[in-house]
Amino acid sequence: MPSDKANKSAIRIVNRDETSDADSSKNELNIATDPAVCQYCFGTGTEVVSGKGARPCRCRAQDSRQRFLEAARIPRRYANCTLDNFKSDPNSSPNIAFRYACRLVLDYPDVDRGLLFMGPVGVGKTHLAVAILQGLIQKGVPCLFYEFGSLLKEIQDSYNPISKNSELRVLAPVYQAEVLVLDELGATIPTDWVRDTMHQIINKRYNDKKLTIFTTNFLDDPRTEQDEAAARQDEAIDDQDEAAPRRRTRGKLTVDRRARQSDTQTLEDRIGTRLRSRLYEMCNKVLIDGEDYRKRLDKRRFDSTRI
Numbered sequence: 001m002p003s004d005k006a007n008k009s010a011i012r013i014v015n016r017d018e019t020s021d022a023d024s025s026k027n028e029l030n031i032a033t034d035p036a037v038c039q040y041c042f043g044t045g046t047e048v049v050s051g052k053g054a055r056p057c058r059c060r061a062q063d064s065r066q067r068f069l070e071a072a073r074i075p076r077r078y079a080n081c082t083l084d085n086f087k088s089d090p091n092s093s094p095n096i097a098f099r100y101a102c103r104l105v106l107d108y109p110d111v112d113r114g115l116l117f118m119g120p121v122g123v124g125k126t127h128l129a130v131a132i133l134q135g136l137i138q139k140g141v142p143c144l145f146y147e148f149g150s151l152l153k154e155i156q157d158s159y160n161p162i163s164k165n166s167e168l169r170v171l172a173p174v175y176q177a178e179v180l181v182l183d184e185l186g187a188t189i190p191t192d193w194v195r196d197t198m199h200q201i202i203n204k205r206y207n208d209k210k211l212t213i214f215t216t217n218f219l220d221d222p223r224t225e226q227d228e229a230a231a232r233q234d235e236a237i238d239d240q241d242e243a244a245p246r247r248r249t250r251g252k253l254t255v256d257r258r259a260r261q262s263d264t265q266t267l268e269d270r271i272g273t274r275l276r277s278r279l280y281e282m283c284n285k286v287l288i289d290g291e292d293y294r295k296r297l298d299k300r301r302f303d304s305t306r307i
């Protein structure tokens with residue numbers, strides 16, 4: 001703000017190397033004593049580094065990351081999911097998926113395909129999808145997270161005449177997000193409207209060449225006998241779990257619990273042939289096998305990741 005005299009006079013030369021440890025501990029000290037004023041720019045937003053000149057202050061970059069994080073709509077239960085705290089055994093399928101996630105964050109923006117994390121409930125698909133967003137936000141990339149069912153519900157609610165929202169207002173950020181996660185693809189009962197809406201969203205992002213990351217509980221091929229046994233085990237655990245009643249009814253858009261666990265329904269059954277092939281054009285499929293997860297199944301972690 002050049003017209004603001006007080007701010008203008010506050011620009012100062014920073015002589016110290018901003019990456020040195022002494023500097024960062026001093027920074028912490030200053031923040032502790034006076035949290036309101038940035039020690040590098042005194043609130044002007046411009047810091048001057050000796051030998052390098054003026055540049056936007058580092059505090060502004062932190063601000064924008066914080067803003068990106070808030071705008072990303074990452075659900076609170078996943079707020080702490082990062083690549084750093086994803087646990088997987090070496091060479092297991094979750095570990096391979098983890099490496100895909102790291103690669104994407106590292107290579108972005110030099111990435112032309114998203115990821116489709118496919119696997120049963122509780123293998124860490126959403127953790128990895130959120131962790132990618134967290135990593136990209138740290139790189140300054142604006143991102144957005146939506147559970148597909150919630151997005152459809154918001155669109156549907158916008159049709160209500162007393163709603164303050166319009167369909168376009170719901171969809172604009174979904175279309176525009178540089179990187180989008182759509183969690184739980186196929187979990188909503190696929191009515192014509194649901195399929196049309198999925199098409200509209202996914203095709204728009206495809207045409208605009210925007211990166212999208214999907215997760216789905218539905219597999220590509222009908223399961224093998226071994227998988228069926230595992231699925232029955234899942235159902236037994238599910239029956240004990242009465243803590244998730246919200247999954248059962250969400251207005252007209254009902255999450256289809258039985259189909260989710262079904263041995264016979266595939267992703268194609270849930271989203272249709274055209275959309276499935278579009279997904280494969282947009283994404284690398286990353287299959288996460290439940291077996292690897294079950295080996296180290298611990299009830300507490302299971303409960304915390306599966307809802």
Ligand SMILES: [Zn+2]
Pocket residue numbers: 038039040041042043044045046047057058059060
């Ligand atoms: Zn500053």
